[in-house]
Amino acid sequence: MTSLIKSLSLKNFKGFSDEVLIELRPITLLFGANSAGKSSVLHALQYVREILERNNANADRTLQGGDAVDLGGFLNLVHGRDRKSRIEIEIEMALGETPIPELVPEAFEDWQTDDTDVWRFYEALGTIRRKVLSVSVRLIVGWSDLRNEPLVVGYEIGTNGEWCVKFESTPDGRDTKMRINRENPIFMEEREIDEEFDLDALDDWVAEELDLDIDKEHDLLAIAQYQVNARGGRHDINQQLIEAFTRDARSTxxxxxxxxxxxxxxxxxxxxxxxxxxxxxxxxRVEVKLSIENLAQARRGRDVTLYKMHGCITQPHQAILTKEDYEDYDRTRRLFTDSLKGDFIEKTLLFLGFSFTDPNVERILAKVREQLGQNKRDHYWITRRPPTINSDGSKSPEELAYDERKARLQSEDLKRYGIQTVWVDEYAHIPELLLALEAYVTRRGVFMSGAASDPSPLGQDRLNELSRALGGEIIRRGFNLVSGFGVGIAEQSILGAFRAVYESKEAQPEERVLIRPFPGSTPAAQRAAAFTRHRGEMISRVGAMVVVSGNKTGDDGTVIASPGVDEEVQIALRLGKPVVPIGVSGHVAQRVWEQAVAHPEQYLPGLKCKDELAILGDQNSTTEQLIEAIMCLLEKAEKLASKKHRVD
Incomplete structure (x- = not known):
């Protein structure tokens, strides 16, 4: 049995404004008066094919209809010819007995790839396929003012009537973000994520030499030690051990x-x-500490220091792999122990993917508790709550209850060292929790995005006045200013910010104003990529962005939109940062303001912003009114981050 289309859903397509669901059968009769929408149903199917097979969101002539069918492009298809509206079309298919890979003919068989992830997914399709009875695809098409053409701004895949994966495009169509519905039943049997790394990768090549069943062994460090003992040393198996311990490591x-x-x-x-x-x-910029020798070294300009207390795959001969390595740790790597002990005392630690079975960490915790007694700092451990229901039946209710009691006892014991447990129900919730943490800790940072070779329409004096006043008010209201020193805007906002810092009677930390000039000495061939990374790094430090003007002088001497400011807006949107555009300053800021008015949830998510945006786009607004509107939006965003993303 082949796949059949079960239903077609249309919204803002030709004569259909509100969403309408059209159920289809193997034989379906469409009838009605002229202009009732019969042809629109067929045109919708042809439009979907044009998008999926030809990436043509502005279709006129079609593959199937040829010269006989002229769809007329997006503006002829969208309801009311309103370019602010979005066409939404969803097709649901009953799969019958059709294997999922056949829905995309030869999608895997023709791939010449050694990528293990690809083939693991291919194998997993067999398990997932048994659960999937129907598949739906929803296309959302909107007009892009940035590109002056329609784009697929949303793409959703559903299974068995529930959404599975959603892709959302940035306004320029250059980037997308993906969301997975991990509550969808098809994922219920997915393999759990190990909290550290897959030590089971010490497999057959070890067991064969030792004549042991690796599935019955739990102390894998001991297995590694036995292998070293059998070989009379580990000089010839260092790389094998390292590869075994890191085989399943992948970015997430x-x-x-x-x-x-x-x-x-x-x-x-x-x-x-x-x-x-x-x-x-x-x-x-990361500085890696691998050995005792480089602990004393310090890299100038580093952003983060990474201590690899058990070594690295790049130096397998020095890695901590066996029982003997652990036993000798205090002698061979005493400075690592002392450094970590100092961080336990001076810093707040967040433990991720850690099971507290490492003997070195256990010894350090005991020494810190002994020295500090009750005067210890709070630390946090994020871990999964033991499940109370086992869907695959691998554990009995008694075993599940036992796991829960053991986890609770371990959590209570860690409090002796000041470690508080933060429970999550699923590992998939940890990224959400960290995103909340990121939003919270960056909520008072404000990035000023702008450049102005041409000060119109405000004029040079008023643009300078606005930039200085805004920089100063950001500091006075308790926010921090981050700037990349763009032409014509940054120096004025920085001047205003520093003036507010020096006028304050309270001590101000140096990070209240962070200036990160662009790396101008970067070779021309690498400059674009370096500038993009630089922008991303700055914007990741803040909770919101303000856009002012945004223009530059082109190669021919004419004034053009600043591509750098455009890119900064897209980065902020991709990272979920609120974007506050000062529309009256013109250029990129005006275009972004127009988009924010049309789609406020995309640019200022969760904020009531209609009144403030009206002020920011009104040429009659005074500088004081503009500043107050901006600060009101920044304070709303900060309160939302504090309330919605609070980490308890």
Whole structure:
């Protein structure tokens, strides 16, 4: 049995304004008066095909209809020819006995790839397929003022009547963000994420030489030690051991969030280099501490120090892999122990993916408790709450209850060291929790995005006055200013901010004004990528962005929109930062203001902003009114971050 279309849903398509659901059968009769919408149903199916097969959101002539069918493009298809509206079309298909891979013919069989993730997904489709009875695809098409053409701004995939994956595009269509509905039943049997790393990767090649069943062994450090004993040393198996301990390591969205957090010290017991790569991708300079020798070294300009207390895959001969390595740790790596002990005393630690079975950490905790007694700092451990229901039946109710009691006892015991447990129901909730933490700790940072070779329409004097006043008010209201020193805007806002700092009678920390000039010495071939990383790093430090003007002088001497300001807006939107555009300052800011008025939830999510946006777009608004409207929006965003994203 082949796949059949069960239903078609239309919204803002031709004559259909409100969403209408049209159920289909193997034989479906469409009848009605002229202009009732019969042709629109067929046109919708042809439009979907044009988008999926030809990436053509502005379709006129079609693959199937040829010259006989002219859809007329997006503006002819969208209801009321309103470019502010979005076409939404959803098709639901009953799969019958059709395997999922056949829905995209030869999608996997023709791929010449050694990527293990691809083939694991391919194998997983067999399990998922048994649960999927129907699949739906929803396309959302909107007009992009940035590109002056329609784009697919949303793409949703559903299974069995529930959404599964959603993709949302940025206004320029250059980037997307993805959300997965992990509550969808098809994911209920997915493999749980190990809290540390997959030590089970010490597998057959070890067991064969020792004549042991690896599935019956739990002390894998001991297994590694037995292997070393059998070989009379580990000089010829260092790389094998390292690869076994890191075989299943892969980057995750969680690491991307961790790399953006304003944390300057990280400790890890993992050997792979995923953290280093995540920090590099986030544009943050990381200094890695691998050995006693480089503990005393300090890299100038570093953003974060990464202590790899068990070594690294790059130096397998020095990695802590066996029981003997652990037993000798205090002698061979005493400075690492002392450094971590100092951080326990001086800093607040957040434990992620850690099971507290590491003997080195246990000894350090005991020494810290002994020295500090009750005068200890609070630390936090994020971990999964033991499940009370086992859907696959692998554990009995008694075993589940036992796991729950043991986890509770461990949590209570960790309080002796000042470690508070933060429970999550699923590992998938940890990124959400860290996003909340990121929003909270960055909520008072404000990034000023702007450039003005041409000061019109405000004029040079008023633009300077506005920038200085805004920089000063940001400081006076308790926010922090972050700037990349754009032409014509940054120096004035920084001047106003520093004046407010020096006029304050209270002591002001130096981070109240953070200036990060762009790396102008970067070679031309690498400059664009370097500037993008630099912008991302700055914007990740703040809770909101203000856009002022946004223009530059082009190569031919004419004034054009600033691509840098455009990119900063897109980065902020991708990171979920509120964007406050001063529309009256013109250029990019005016265009962003128009988009914010049309789609406030995209630019100022969760905020009541209609009145403030009206002021920011009114040429008759005074400087004082503009400043007050901006600060009102910033304070609303800060309160929302404090309330909605509070971490208890």
């Amino acid at each position: 969205p969680l690491l991307e969030i961790v790399a953006r957090l304003p944390i300057d010290t990280v400790w890890t017991t993992n050997y792979e280099q995923l953290l280093e790569k995540a920090y590099e991708a986030a544009g943050r």
